[in-house]
Amino acid sequence: MINILLVCSAGMSTSMLVKKMQEAADKKNIEANVWAVGDAESQEESKKADIILLGPQVRYLEAKMKERVDNKKPVSVIDMLVYGTMNGEKALDNALKDYEKFNK
Amino acid sequence: MNGFTRWMEQHFLPVAAKIGSQRHLVAIRDAFIGIMPITMVGSVAVLLNVFFRDLPTEWGATSFVETMSPLIAINGNVWFGSIAIIAFVFVFSLGYNIAKSYEVNPLAGGVVAFSSLIATLPQTADFSYALPGVSIDNLGALTDLGLKAQIVGENLNLDVSGWGFIGLNYAGAAGLFTALIIGLLTSMIYVKLMLKGIIIKLPDSVPSAVNKAFAAIIPGIVAVYVAATLGYLSVTYLGFSINDLILEYIQKPLLGLSQGLFSVILVTFLVQVFWFFGLHGHNVLAPIMDGVYLPALISNTEAYQAAKSTADLPYLWTRGSFDAYAQMGGSGITLALIIAIFIFSKRKDSRTIAKLGAPMGVFNINEPVVFGMPIVLNPFYIIPWLIIPPITATIAYLLTAIGVIPPTFVVVPWVMPVGIHAYLSTGGSLLAGLVSVFNLFVAFVIWSPFVLLANRVKKVDADEEVA
Numbered sequence: 286m287i288n289i290l291l292v293c294s295a296g297m298s299t300s301m302l303v304k305k306m307q308e309a310a311d312k313k314n315i316e317a318n319v320w321a322v323g324d325a326e327s328q329e330e331s332k333k334a335d336i337i338l339l340g341p342q343v344r345y346l347e348a349k350m351k352e353r354v355d356n357k358k359p360v361s362v363i364d365m366l367v368y369g370t371m372n373g374e375k376a377l378d379n380a381l382k383d384y385e386k387f388n389k
Numbered sequence: 390m391n392g393f394t395r396w397m398e399q400h401f402l403p404v405a406a407k408i409g410s411q412r413h414l415v416a417i418r419d420a421f422i423g424i425m426p427i428t429m430v431g432s433v434a435v436l437l438n439v440f441f442r443d444l445p446t447e448w449g450a451t452s453f454v455e456t457m458s459p460l461i462a463i464n465g466n467v468w469f470g471s472i473a474i475i476a477f478v479f480v481f482s483l484g485y486n487i488a489k490s491y492e493v494n495p496l497a498g499g500v501v502a503f504s505s506l507i508a509t510l511p512q513t514a515d516f517s518y519a520l521p522g523v524s525i526d527n528l529g530a531l532t533d534l535g536l537k538a539q540i541v542g543e544n545l546n547l548d549v550s551g552w553g554f555i556g557l558n559y560a561g562a563a564g565l566f567t568a569l570i571i572g573l574l575t576s577m578i579y580v581k582l583m584l585k586g587i588i589i590k591l592p593d594s595v596p597s598a599v600n601k602a603f604a605a606i607i608p609g610i611v612a613v614y615v616a617a618t619l620g621y622l623s624v625t626y627l628g629f630s631i632n633d634l635i636l637e638y639i640q641k642p643l644l645g646l647s648q649g650l651f652s653v654i655l656v657t658f659l660v661q662v663f664w665f666f667g668l669h670g671h672n673v674l675a676p677i678m679d680g681v682y683l684p685a686l687i688s689n690t691e692a693y694q695a696a697k698s699t700a701d702l703p704y705l706w707t708r709g710s711f712d713a714y715a716q717m718g719g720s721g722i723t724l725a726l727i728i729a730i731f732i733f734s735k736r737k738d739s740r741t742i743a744k745l746g747a748p749m750g751v752f753n754i755n756e757p758v759v760f761g762m763p764i765v766l767n768p769f770y771i772i773p774w775l776i777i778p779p780i781t782a783t784i785a786y787l788l789t790a791i792g793v794i795p796p797t798f799v800v801v802p803w804v805m806p807v808g809i810h811a812y813l814s815t816g817g818s819l820l821a822g823l824v825s826v827f828n829l830f831v832a833f834v835i836w837s838p839f840v841l842l843a844n845r846v847k848k849v850d851a852d853e854e855v856a
Contacts (some may be wrong), residue, residue, distance in 0.1 A: 294669045298756035301749065324672075325419040328489065341760055342669040345406030365667060369761025371745060 289380050290330055291321040291363075292350070293340030302363075305373025306380075317377070328353065336384045338376070341365045359387035397666065405663055409673045413573065416486040418675035420572075421683060423482035424475065428687065431471030432800035434464040435690055439799075439816040443697050472690050473557055476564035480506045483572040484579075493583040497605035498576050504609075505575035505616035506568055507555070509623075511630045514554035519544040559632045562687035566640040567632040569680070571619075575612040582608035640684065644704065647681045650786055653706050656682075657715050657782045661775050664720045667765040671720070682708040689798035699795035699816060706786060709797035712753070713811035713821070714785035715778040716803075717829050719755025722777050724807060725832035726758065729840045736843060752804040769843065773835050780835070781828035794821040 289306065293299040299321035310317035322330045324343060331337055331353055337360045339346055344362040351360045361383045367375045408414060441457040441464070454461070471478075481499040488498025517539075525545045531538040537548040558564070582588070588604040595603075623631045646652060656677060660670035671678055686707035693702060718724020727750050730736075730743040739762065746757040764770045788794050797814040805813065807829050812822035 293756075294672045298749065298754050301754075301757075323422075324415070325422050325486075340756070341667050341765075342664075342756065343409070343672065345402075345409040345668060345673075348406075349410045365760045365763055365765060369742065369757050369759065369763055371757055371761075 286316045286318060287381070287384065288333055288335045289317060289319045289377075290327070290334035290337045291319065291340065292324060292327045292331075292337060292346065293321065293343055294324055298368075299340050302368065302371055302373060302376060305371055306377045307373075309374040309377045313377075315377070315381070319377075331358075334358065336361070336380055336387075338363050338380055341368050359383050402666055402668070405666070405668050405673050408676075409668065412490050413487070414676045416490050417483065417569065417573075418672065418679060419486045420479060420483035421675070421679040423486060424478050427471045427475065427478045428683075428800045429802070431468050431473075431475070432690060434467035434471070435694055436799050436813060436816065438464045444817060468694055472561065472687060472694070474560040475562060475687055476568040477503065477506065477560050479565060480568035480572040483569065484576040487573070487576040488580055488583075491580045491584065493580055494601055494605055497602075497609060498579055501579045501605070501609045501612045502572040502576045505613050506571045508613055508617035509567070509571055509620035509631045510555055510559050511624070511632075512554065513550050513552050514556070515548065515550040517541065517546045517548050519546050559630075562684050562691055563636055563640070564632055565684045565687070566643075567635045570635060570639075571616055571631070575616050578612040578615055579605070579608040582611060643681055644685050644688075647677075647685065648705055650783065650790075653710075653782055653786055654779045657711065657778045658775065660711075660716075660720055661778055664759060665765060665771060665774060667760070678708060678711070682706070682711070686797065686800060689796055690800070693798045693816065699798065699818075702796045702798055705789050705796050707797050709799070709801060709810075709814040710785065710789075711782070712801070712803045712805075713797055713814050714825050714828050715782040716753060717807040717810075717825060717832070718750040719753050719758070720778070721755070721759070721764065721774050722781065722829060722832035722836075723755040723758040723764075724750045724753075725777075725829050726773075726836045726840070729833055729836040733837055733840045734844065739840070739843065751806050753806075754804070769846065770839060773832075773839050777832045777835050781831055784828060784831065785824055788824055794818055794824055797821075 291299040291303055291306075303319045303321045306319045307317070310319065320330075324346060327337075327350070331350065335358065337350055337354065337358060339350065339360065339362045341362055341364070347360060347362060354360065361380070363376055364379065366372075367379065438461055442454055442461050445451075445453045445457075481503040483499075484502025485495045485499035487502075489495040519541065520538075523545045525540050525543075528538055528540060528545060531545070531547070537550075539546050539548060559567070583604070587607055589606055591600050591603050620631055623629060623634060627634065629637075647656075656674065660674055660678075663670035663673050685704035686709050689702045689704050689707055693699060716722065718727065723746070727743045727747050730739050731747075734740055734743070742758060742761040746755060746761065749755065749757060759765060762770065764774055785794070789796050795815045795818050797811075799814045799816055801810050801814040803810075808822040808826045811825035812818065815821040
């Protein structure tokens with residue numbers, strides 16, 4: 286089971302991507318738990334996550350987020366076009382790749 | 390263009406990133422987000438009374454208003470518990486968020502900030518009561534009795550002062566800046582002392598909840614004492630409460646500055662610039678958008694509640710005005726772009742993005758369009774992107790200034806579709822709704838040529854791919 290947390294400013298547009306990522310994971314039989322929150326709630330939620338993905342519009346939070354998880358968890362910014370086209374499959378693939386790369 | 394983009398990425402982006410993640414600014418932003426339920430419920434109450442009381446009264450439906458009077462009274466209570474005391478709610482939220490950001494007990498942070506603000510408030514209320522039918526010759530007799538009396542005009546006034554009052558004008562929108570400054574100051578004192586470990590430590594055998602409460606005691610005492618002392622010094626040596634000082638010398642000038650057409654255009658423009666670089670413009674500018682334009686909105690709500698009319702609202706342009714007239718379908722009025730693409734675009738990629746973005750665009754969420762087209766860092770769309778919101782804001786501003794449409798005075802969730810947002814935020818002005826739809830049309834007219842141009846660009850790209 287991998288816990289994927291998406292963070293954007295209010296958790297609105299990210300929640301749409303969450304749905305698509307969850308669908309992609311279910312289709313591929315990957316056990317994943319994907320959810321989204323706004324920046325305000327991200328501090329608590331980041332504790333439960335295995336990987337944190339930032340919406341491209343809040344990419345300036347990257348340094349802060351990395352510091353928050355003591356660099357013990359991967360934090361990556363979702364690719365702009367993947368985000369814009371709401372490509373759940375690609376976003377999930379990238380997340381899994383980043384997760385593996387980080388834990389290698 | 391590339392050189393410019395690179396230069397901006399090197400020099401402008403880091404600054405934006407710093408603002409967007411600066412701890413205190415983020416805490417202020419989150420504090421405003423935190424009080425949303427309260428601003429919202431108060432606005433609902435004001436809005437309901439517009440439809441239950443004000444509009445029917447205007448139309449002469451007095452019997453309807455009478456039937457509705459219990460509901461109207463309940464709405465009044467809701468308003469009293471929300472908008473009327475917004476500064477109190479805000480200061481708690483601010484203390485909470487600051488403490489949370491530094492990872493010290495947030496509840497104590499909120500409580501300390503709240504208590505500190507109250508400690509700066511004047512506690513006495515003075516009344517001057519004209520004694521009816523008492524001649525001014527009796528002044529001496531009254532003062533001999535030990536009563537405070539004075540001659541005001543033709544009347545003899547009895548002065549009464551009582552202790553134990555909190556003035557509502559310090560608790561509402563007029564007190565927001567004081568809440569912000571005192572809240573920031575005292576919660577930082579609390580946080581710093583906590584982090585320095587100047588706390589009472591109990592043995593580990595004590596339950597952690599008790600330990601937590603004890604830990605906050607010394608930092609809390611210092612913070613509230615600082616606020617109370619400042620309040621005392623201000624009244625004793627300057628003759629004003631801190632709240633009046635801040636209101637007069639900081640809040641009013643800032644709000645006044647924000648009301649010029651130039652300021653409105655500048656803020657609208659900057660939101661677009663940030664978004665062009667893919668950064669959430671409203672978030673980065675939240676200290677201005679929420680810190681300055683939200684108090685203006687709430688002041689308008691209060692003024693409407695007091696006067697029951699939109700004739701003399703203090704502020705022309707508020708936080709809600711941006712959403713109502715310059716951000717339909719999201720920043721850049723991309724709803725108009727989506728419509729233009731449906732009508733004119735021959736590009737498959739654009740049409741796909743438009744289709745994907747349309748359902749969200751109706752509710753003013755436009756990340757698919759901004760990142761999908763993409764508009765971010767795309768020199769092709771930069772002109773309409775940067776000019777449309779300032780133009781539509783100007784239209785709405787001028788129409789408000791000459792009194793065609795009332796200023797916005799109701800807090801409305803930003804996800805309200807075009808037209809409806811403006812209609813509700815102006816307390817049911819049909820004209821305001823129409824202006825916002827007209828602005829959508831203006832945006833459509835400006836977007837369209839660029840969509841048509843994009844049809845041709847596609848061919849060039851295709852040729853290049855072949856070559």
